[in-house]
Amino acid sequence: MARMEVDGKFLDFPEITGSENEKAIDISKLRSESGYITLDDSFGNTGSCRSAITYIDGANGVLRYRGYSIEELAEKSSFIETAYLVIYGHLPNREEYDRFSDLLTAHEMLDEDYRKHYEGFPRKAHPMAILSAMINTLGCYDPEHFLDEDVSHFDINAARLISQVRTVAAAAYRMSVGQPMMYPSPDRLYANNFLHMMFSQPYKLFEATPEVTQALNKFWILHADHEQNCSTSTVRLVASSGANMYASCAAGVCALWGKLHGGANQAVVEMLLKIQESGISVKDFVDKVKRKEPGLKLMGFGHRVYKNFDPRSKILQKALQKMLKASGQTDPLLDIAQELEECALRDEYFIERKLYPNVDFYSGLILRNIGIPLNMFTVMFAIGRMPGWIAHWKEISENPKQRIYRPRQIYTGENLRSYIPLDER
Numbered sequence: 001m002a003r004m005e006v007d008g009k010f011l012d013f014p015e016i017t018g019s020e021n022e023k024a025i026d027i028s029k030l031r032s033e034s035g036y037i038t039l040d041d042s043f044g045n046t047g048s049c050r051s052a053i054t055y056i057d058g059a060n061g062v063l064r065y066r067g068y069s070i071e072e073l074a075e076k077s078s079f080i081e082t083a084y085l086v087i088y089g090h091l092p093n094r095e096e097y098d099r100f101s102d103l104l105t106a107h108e109m110l111d112e113d114y115r116k117h118y119e120g121f122p123r124k125a126h127p128m129a130i131l132s133a134m135i136n137t138l139g140c141y142d143p144e145h146f147l148d149e150d151v152s153h154f155d156i157n158a159a160r161l162i163s164q165v166r167t168v169a170a171a172a173y174r175m176s177v178g179q180p181m182m183y184p185s186p187d188r189l190y191a192n193n194f195l196h197m198m199f200s201q202p203y204k205l206f207e208a209t210p211e212v213t214q215a216l217n218k219f220w221i222l223h224a225d226h227e228q229n230c231s232t233s234t235v236r237l238v239a240s241s242g243a244n245m246y247a248s249c250a251a252g253v254c255a256l257w258g259k260l261h262g263g264a265n266q267a268v269v270e271m272l273l274k275i276q277e278s279g280i281s282v283k284d285f286v287d288k289v290k291r292k293e294p295g296l297k298l299m300g301f302g303h304r305v306y307k308n309f310d311p312r313s314k315i316l317q318k319a320l321q322k323m324l325k326a327s328g329q330t331d332p333l334l335d336i337a338q339e340l341e342e343c344a345l346r347d348e349y350f351i352e353r354k355l356y357p358n359v360d361f362y363s364g365l366i367l368r369n370i371g372i373p374l375n376m377f378t379v380m381f382a383i384g385r386m387p388g389w390i391a392h393w394k395e396i397s398e399n400p401k402q403r404i405y406r407p408r409q410i411y412t413g414e415n416l417r418s419y420i421p422l423d424e425r
Contacts, residue, residue, distance in 0.1 A: 006034045020055050037408045044304075048233060048405075053086060053391050054225045061308040065225060066090070074315045079220040080104065080190050083162060083387035086224050087394065103159035108184040108193070110167050111141045118175045127379045128262075130172040131165070132253040138164055139246040157245050158390050165386050166190070169379045170197035176375075191216040194383070199371065208370075211326040215319040215366050222312040222359060223381055225388030227305070231255040231262070235389045239396040240405040252389045253382050262378040265364035268300040269374065272333040272365075275340075282339045290349050300337075300361030301344060302353070312359035320366050334365055 001012045002025045011033055016024040024047050031037050040046045055064045063070040066085050073082055077091075084092045084100050092100060117137055121130055138160065171181045174197075182197045191213045199206035208216075226232070234255035239248040256262035275285050289298045303310055317338075324331055341357055344350045367377055396402055 006036055039410055048228055051395060054227045056227050056305055058305040058307050061306060061311050063311050070311055074218050074221050079217045082221045082224050086387045087391045104163040105186045107160040108163040108167060127172040127376055128257040131169060131379055132250045134168045135250040136246055162386050165383050166194040169383060173198055173376055211323045212370055215323045218319045219363055219366055220384035223384030232392055236392050236396055237405045239393045245393050248393050249389045256382055257378060262381045264360040266374050266377040268360050269364040269368055271299045272336050275336055282343050286343050301357055302355040303358045307354045309356045310358040313357040313361050316362040316366055320362055331369060
């Protein structure tokens with residue numbers, strides 16, 4: 001038990017220990033017993049839930065899905081297998097995997113009437129705006145499953161979202177460049193099928209190399225879940241009201257759209273391009289960052305949770321190098337990125353502040369070399385994060401003791417005032 005003294009009164013609160021020996025104090029009865037609440041701006045020290053999906057040890061650079069290390073999953077698993085693991089809690093056997101894969105294939109097509117919705121968006125509409133709107137729209141084409149409150153159709157809804165989010169995203173891109181939508185191909189695997197819908201033409205099919213599809217698979221595996229980040233917390237918040245899976249995940253897309261969340265890998269590429277185009281040396285750029293010159297930031301370094309290397313960064317760096325080597329190509333931006341990493345990691349300024357490369361530092365370069373345009377980077381993140389959002393929606397929906405999320409606040413506004421008629425003001 002943890003003891004707290006409030007206004008001369010001693011209160012005891014249960015101590016909670018997680019499966020990885022994480023410590024917490026349950027203060028859920030603090031307000032009812034004392035009249036006080038805790039204040040924790042941006043929730044940096046507040047546990048909002050108990051979850052069995054993802055474990056992070058930020059001090060030591062550890063990330064695990066359902067107990068499996070991210071390094072092992074990235075090396076040995078596929079995105080679809082990892083998605084199943086994240087959602088259902090265990091690696092699928094052959095029968096489970098085949099059934100899940102068949103569900104994805106069965107639900108990859110969009111209703112033909114769905115095309116009409118794209119016509120309502122301006123040609124230059126941001127793909128994230130289209131994605132969030134279209135995810136909500138998906139359920140309207142299958143209202144029996146969409147409105148099912150006893151979650152008996154969970155498997156179908158989960159498969160539809162994971163499968164059709166690719167189709168929706170690729171169609172949004174095709175619309176933005178004035179090209180016809182490409183139908184998904186049931187003979188292609190998940191990542192390869194997405195690239196087909198992105199880059200094939202009616203007269204010429206796009207064939208991605210194994211190294212490209214492997215890199216994209218790793219990108220999505222590494223983004224499948226990441227504990228209680230902004231977008232995942234948003235999904236759980238919306239789900240706690242009883243909202244359906246589509247509405248909850250659409251809200252997650254909107255949260256992810258923010259430049260401080262899903263837009264970071266785009267910012268990294270823009271930073272590297274700025275260094276390349278300016279002709280400035282990496283050392284001089286780092287010095288300018290340290291002097292905090294206006295408009296300059298070192299993007300892709302540091303993380304809210306990790307105070308060590310983000311394990312995902314190393315995996316993506318190797319995947320990018322392998323992809324480029326197989327193609328026989330080079331990327332000047334990768335050279336700049338690696339020099340920037342080496343320079344920063346030798347500098348006491350960054351070492352003292354524990355600013356290490358995060359997942360965004362190399363992920364944007366992978367997408368860029370695949371041919372994904374900058375404004376689609378956050379959409380790619382959303383596709384990868386869909387299994388995690390679904391898993392968290394499932395945790396909320398299956399909890400019989402779940403209450404609607406309702407944070408408290410400390411009011412800092414005006415005290416009671418009397419109304420003054422308009423002609424007397």
